Amino acid sequence: MNWLRKNLIAIIGILVLIYLFIPIAVIAVMSFNKPEGKFNISWNQFSTDAWQNLCGVPGVCDSFLVSIQIGLISTVVATIFGTMIAFALVRYRFRGRSSTNLLIFLPMATPEVVMGSSLLALFLNLRFPLGEVTVIIAHIMFIISFVVVTVKARLQGLDPRLEEAARDLYASPRATFRYVTLPLVLPGIIGAALLGFALSFDDFIISFFNAGTLVTFPIFIWGAAQRGIPVQVNALATLVFLVALVVVLTSQFVSYRRRKSLEILPEEDRSPATVDVMSRS
């Protein structure tokens, strides 16, 4: 009883983690399955066919690459514009600033179905051919909001006196941005870009409305689901998960290292003798 009380939180935590990771684990495990029929549902036999022949099913790799491409292009564009908007909103007072601040939240608050269908209506009205371009336009639109919000928060936390100090120390406006502002805001921008890419790669609803005949990875899976999802999808999904995991772990590691190097040292460590050792490590 006592043991239970002490470890209850840990047990609950582990249960929740299991709950969160079971689907991912199932996907990964099933990528090594050799299904009996069309449906990769029950375990049959171990095999690495799917991994050895990732593009074995027609359309899988094409749609995967399409999604990657869309994600990269829309993330880059949205990050650049979103960062610029964030700077404008934080640094300058202009007419319409507060309403811009509000409007920038709209794409995040609008239900995706509404946004996807309205965009479709717009493109149809303009007789704009549906395809990769329309999907990219749609993705840029909602990623920008996330970038603006993330970068804005970072910028607002930036002490304006640091930039004044840079100017005082002979840094032109350009050099101030290059050597002080950008390095301090960069973690926010990178975070925003990673989030943006994930959102774009993952998006189904808005893409589906505006893709026309284009098949993105989520659209491919959706289509395949009705006929039986090929094992390659599991393998690719596992691959994406692994890549994401590496990215997250790397960023955690980097920020851990940085935090560690910024940590206030205990008093006895402040003597010059230990400093030398420290600074070399």
Added chain:
Amino acid sequence: MRQVDDLRLDHLTKSFGEMTAVDDLSLTIPAGSFFALVGASGCGKTTTLRMVAGLEDPTSGRILIGDRDITGMRAYQRPVNTVFQSYALFPHLDIYENVAFGLRRRGIKDVKGPVESMLDLVELGPMARRKPSQLSGGQQQRVAVARALINEPEVLLLDEPLGALDLKLRRQMQIELKRIQTEVGTTFVHVTHDQEEAMTMADTVAVMNAGRIEQMGYPAEVYELPRTLFVANFLGQSNIISGAVAGSDGSMVTVSAHGAAFRLPGDRNSASGAAILVGVRPEKVTLLDAVDSARVPAPHNRVDGTVTDVSYTGVSTQYLVRTPWGQELTVFEQNDIVGDRAAVGDPVVMHWAVEHTFGLEP
């Protein structure tokens, strides 16, 4: 030592909307001097420094170094550097790079020598590869000084750089700063709340009030002879008795106040009309038991009174004495007397030399 020029502010004014933060300020700060700017909170000290640094545009007026007008120059073009109150060290750069920042921005490739000797000057050599957040407050402050000084500015602005430090470290840093200033011969403009700090460190003290300089001069000069009521009360304490000029004989002015007569040298009188405030510093006043009143030297100013409060502060004792007209005057006495001190309720006589008396415009 290199040639440096005076810093001159010429009718400098800065308004924020309705509010005038700096009001028609004109002054010359001699090259290589240690200039202290003191004043109550919000009187415009920081604004003045920011204008000199180029971080704030003056509403009107000019800033000159020697004969060069730098008013229109951008902050990064001025031969002026600032030690900010909050230090504003770059958190993403280590100490070495913080100090090298100014040199690098001016395109100087070989920074190693100067940076290392500057770090040695502020005794932070072994800390070169640490980040600012790994340093103590005093160490950060020294980095801030080093980062500014390495550029060999003609003028170094210090905006309450010691404000965040405890008393002991503060005294230590004061000595350090003064040493560095003597060593490099740069003009230091030092803003501080601490009037004692201003007086011990500076060659010239300027007392600022509501956007204007009320008085400036050698610290001892300003302290011994305040010219306005604000200065008399801001820089140290003063006893102020209001009265009217009764006449002047030769170089002496006679004042009658509350039925008593006071005399002061004419050149120590700043009052222009008949109304006058007679002032004296508390430590200049001597206290005598009423029965010994015959021992008061004849030419001294004197006031009878009753002790209402005695507080012992170690080095000295502070008395509050009520005058016959109900005002309380402060008296500091060194604790070098043998025997009993005056006690609350004792009738006493206060007296002080005519030469220690000053007259102010009410």
